Amino acid sequence: MADHGVEQPLLAGLKDSPLQPKTKSIDKRRRFRHCRSAPAMDAFPEKTHIALSPISESILSKLYPTFTRVVVILTIYLGIGTFCFFTVRHQIKGKKTNGILDSLYFCIVTMTTVGYGDLVPDSFTTKLLACAFVFSGMALVGLILSRAADYLVEKQETLMVKAIHINHTVGATEMMKEIETNGVKYKFLMVTTFLVLLMLTGTVFLYKVENLNLIDSFYCVCSTITTLGYGDKSFSTEGGRVFAVFWILTSTICLGQFFLYLAELNAEHRQRALVKWVLMRRMEKIDLEAADLDEDGVVSAAEFVIYKMREMGKISQEDIALVMEEFEDLDADQSGTLSASDLVLAQSSRKGS
Amino acid sequence: MADHGVEQPLLAGLKDSPLQPKTKSIDKRRRFRHCRSAPAMDAFPEKTHIALSPISESILSKLYPTFTRVVVILTIYLGIGTFCFFTVRHQIKGKKTNGILDSLYFCIVTMTTVGYGDLVPDSFTTKLLACAFVFSGMALVGLILSRAADYLVEKQETLMVKAIHINHTVGATEMMKEIETNGVKYKFLMVTTFLVLLMLTGTVFLYKVENLNLIDSFYCVCSTITTLGYGDKSFSTEGGRVFAVFWILTSTICLGQFFLYLAELNAEHRQRALVKWVLMRRMEKIDLEAADLDEDGVVSAAEFVIYKMREMGKISQEDIALVMEEFEDLDADQSGTLSASDLVLAQSSRKGS
Structure with a gap:
């Protein structure tokens, strides 16, 4: 599971394995600093497509x-x-x-x-x-x-x-x-x-x-x-x-x-x-506050995408609330992020109950 | 702009101003650690609704x-x-x-x-x-x-x-x-x-x-x-x-x-x-990798929402790519997150050009 068959790592040039144990998450800022030397347009495009599991096709046909x-x-x-x-x-x-x-x-x-x-x-x-x-x-x-x-x-x-x-x-x-x-x-x-x-x-x-x-x-x-x-x-x-x-x-x-x-x-x-x-509308400070989903004072790329999608009317408040409930259930160690260890914890607690 | 008229802070109980200069973003993990003592269901719900600016109504009528x-x-x-x-x-x-x-x-x-x-x-x-x-x-x-x-x-x-x-x-x-x-x-x-x-x-x-x-x-x-x-x-x-x-x-x-x-x-x-x-489908390690938009090894709440919305067919790859382009333009200091200082930088560079 540790190989990158599904997705190309974002910063492949850095020769850094993107999936690391949770303790390594402190590297985040450092990796983004490396990023500054790269041209702006290279920062995300490859990673912005999300691979979906093929199972979702079977549910559609049903x-x-x-x-x-x-x-x-x-x-x-x-x-x-x-x-x-x-x-x-x-x-x-x-x-x-x-x-x-x-x-x-x-x-x-x-x-x-x-x-x-x-x-x-x-x-x-x-x-x-x-x-x-x-x-x-x-x-x-x-x-x-x-x-x-x-x-x-x-x-x-x-x-x-x-x-x-x-x-x-x-x-x-x-x-x-x-x-x-x-x-x-x-x-x-x-x-x-x-x-x-x-x-x-x-x-x-x-x-x-x-x-x-x-x-x-x-x-x-x-x-x-x-x-x-x-x-x-x-x-x-x-x-x-x-x-x-x-x-x-x-x-x-x-x-x-x-x-x-x-x-x-x-x-x-x-x-x-x-x-x-x-997309053309200028972001104001008030938008930043509203978009900051986890209230850490900055708006991450993912938070920005959600805010804009909400503004375009593509996703509703109900959608977000439903998925957030699921997220909280999955986040077994309540760290605010999901990692491999959360999945193991969630799985064992399901078996236990 | 520093008051919270638009949104209630996520962890109001912590008496911590949520909008801080970018250097404070290191508090993120600490704040989530505080969170562990709180009941799981309280972690996000209040913040999961995103306030939209009223301007978007005028474009609709046009x-x-x-x-x-x-x-x-x-x-x-x-x-x-x-x-x-x-x-x-x-x-x-x-x-x-x-x-x-x-x-x-x-x-x-x-x-x-x-x-x-x-x-x-x-x-x-x-x-x-x-x-x-x-x-x-x-x-x-x-x-x-x-x-x-x-x-x-x-x-x-x-x-x-x-x-x-x-x-x-x-x-x-x-x-x-x-x-x-x-x-x-x-x-x-x-x-x-x-x-x-x-x-x-x-x-x-x-x-x-x-x-x-x-x-x-x-x-x-x-x-x-x-x-x-x-x-x-x-x-x-x-x-x-x-x-x-x-x-x-x-x-x-x-x-x-x-x-x-x-x-x-x-x-x-x-x-x-x-x-x-x-929502019922079990998250696997492979899903974690695919959902991890900024490749920091963990999946944040916002990344999780985007992954699930994509799976539900609510948003398309094109939507995400378009917004990501905008995000990169706005992220003037290329830190991978948007903050108030990015907006000031982006504004001044626009005036300059």
């Missing part, structure tokens, strides 16, 4: 529904929906083609809230059934949207962690900035391209298969992906409805994703402005 | 559009929409009542993507106009939703900050927990109650004024608030459309808010589970 699970839920939902509407198909009026296809089509038009009105429920049972399916459908579309967004965010996070490990000697900060800055923009461009392609496909399909003119095709596409669904133009042929089943679900979710990323870009822009403001 | 501005944008949108559709009212077919009322009603049915289809565009111009209005309408509804959510979050934040200031001697942690835990639940209950009231009002109105039976009224209400809008049942009388103009906008946004808070509750639940897991 807490978030996997992409596969969302697909399974969607399939079950559509299966039950199609079965229900097929059973009551004679209580639905409007343009009909194939029984099962119409039920699936009606189910998708309802869950995405497009609601053309080319097929409408015509009995109390079907009306109440439609009400139940539209609410659960909305919740499901929300789940798909949040799941898709989380999925991409996690991928990005993994990429970042990898980047830290590969490039942990030089330029890690720059690299991270690059990835974080372009991450949302990249996702936004991806989804925009996909959306334009889906709109083109829909327009061409309606023009060719449903025999609408170009303006009407485009109008029907816009009316569908926004879930407006006036219903004066819709998919009326059997082939059209087969296409619609896949296309409506994909394109409405794609537009939802588009607006989600737009909001995310906007939020990131504001967050960046706030971060910039917090 | 970055986020105010509620008033959103209302102004909505009014302008509806004004332009009503004017446009009134101009082309003869190119819209369907059940008509009053010219201006129908235009406003059509505008709202389009922007909320309800799209009954009781009024439909009947020329290329009106079709393209409807396409333009539905996209911008969706964006606007999204803005209203995010604005309303932010508004409530900010209110809660202000409440929290006040709570810290009022109650900064005892029980601040407990109080904060109380507010944060019940905040989202409270908002969720509020919006649910309001939604049920809106649904009841809509059902009774349709039953009384539009002469629908109770099931049809409920069905039309569900079809409207979910923006499904099959269009077989809608508002066809003049009185009905006056009511619809206000009711549709309020109820669709209210349902959106309902799903937003549901997602927030869910996210909070997961976050809480993650926090619990991170």
Whole structure:
């Protein structure tokens, strides 16, 4: 455990083992004095990335529904929906083609809230059934949207962690900035391209298969992906409805994703402005006092980070209080710092109790 | 500046001024040794809340559009929409009542993507106009939703900050927990109650004024608030459309808010589970090494907080790196800690350059 496989020592050039028994902590000031001869920018950067244990990935997968699970839920939902509407198909009026296809089509038009009105429920049972399916459908579309967004965010996070490990000697900060800055923009461009392609496909399909003119095709596409669904133009042929089943679900979710990323870009822009403001703001004596967590009269790097993060709104008072409780429990010798000996003490007292 | 108006000293009982010139920092260990005689739970709690300067509120109001501005944008949108559709009212077919009322009603049915289809565009111009209005309408509804959510979050934040200031001697942690835990639940209950009231009002109105039976009224209400809008049942009388103009906008946004808070509750639940897991996880020697930001062989309270926050995903590597750069700039004497003398030095060098 004494080797430095996880982290490069801060001042590797000093050939000083950074993990020493607690009695050596008096070296702290001396080591920082050595530091004065080094250029200011070299003082921390390498150490400022914190390696996380890989275990934290397993808890994430437990807490978030996997992409596969969302697909399974969607399939079950559509299966039950199609079965229900097929059973009551004679209580639905409007343009009909194939029984099962119409039920699936009606189910998708309802869950995405497009609601053309080319097929409408015509009995109390079907009306109440439609009400139940539209609410659960909305919740499901929300789940798909949040799941898709989380999925991409996690991928990005993994990429970042990898980047830290590969490039942990030089330029890690720059690299991270690059990835974080372009991450949302990249996702936004991806989804925009996909959306334009889906709109083109829909327009061409309606023009060719449903025999609408170009303006009407485009109008029907816009009316569908926004879930407006006036219903004066819709998919009326059997082939059209087969296409619609896949296309409506994909394109409405794609537009939802588009607006989600737009909001995310906007939020990131504001967050960046706030971060910039917090960093540019001059520290006053009063800030020093407030930031000095352990009241030793000086603000350490870690205390400074916490103060600024609190100011940026990234962490709350509750977060800090919870972790501090844990810290006090762990600090078995009540020295105000954690060392290897504290861990041994805490472990033995746990076994004893 | 030497008085303790902002923060209570950590170890007030020791009658020791916490803000001393930097040379006194050697007292740190001694002060913590005194600490050993005190009960473990008293070591930090009072100091763990960080007072923020009130200036940060002004930057927030600059970055986020105010509620008033959103209302102004909505009014302008509806004004332009009503004017446009009134101009082309003869190119819209369907059940008509009053010219201006129908235009406003059509505008709202389009922007909320309800799209009954009781009024439909009947020329290329009106079709393209409807396409333009539905996209911008969706964006606007999204803005209203995010604005309303932010508004409530900010209110809660202000409440929290006040709570810290009022109650900064005892029980601040407990109080904060109380507010944060019940905040989202409270908002969720509020919006649910309001939604049920809106649904009841809509059902009774349709039953009384539009002469629908109770099931049809409920069905039309569900079809409207979910923006499904099959269009077989809608508002066809003049009185009905006056009511619809206000009711549709309020109820669709209210349902959106309902799903937003549901997602927030869910996210909070997961976050809480993650926090619990991170806190329960046993610290190993390898964690100590990784958490030791300044490489002095021991983990201070602040370093521990940063490590845990990073593990909880609350702060990112980029955040830490940015703040550390600022810290190094401020640390004029490169001692690894900030003190009042650093601020004076940094200020004079800024003036000099």
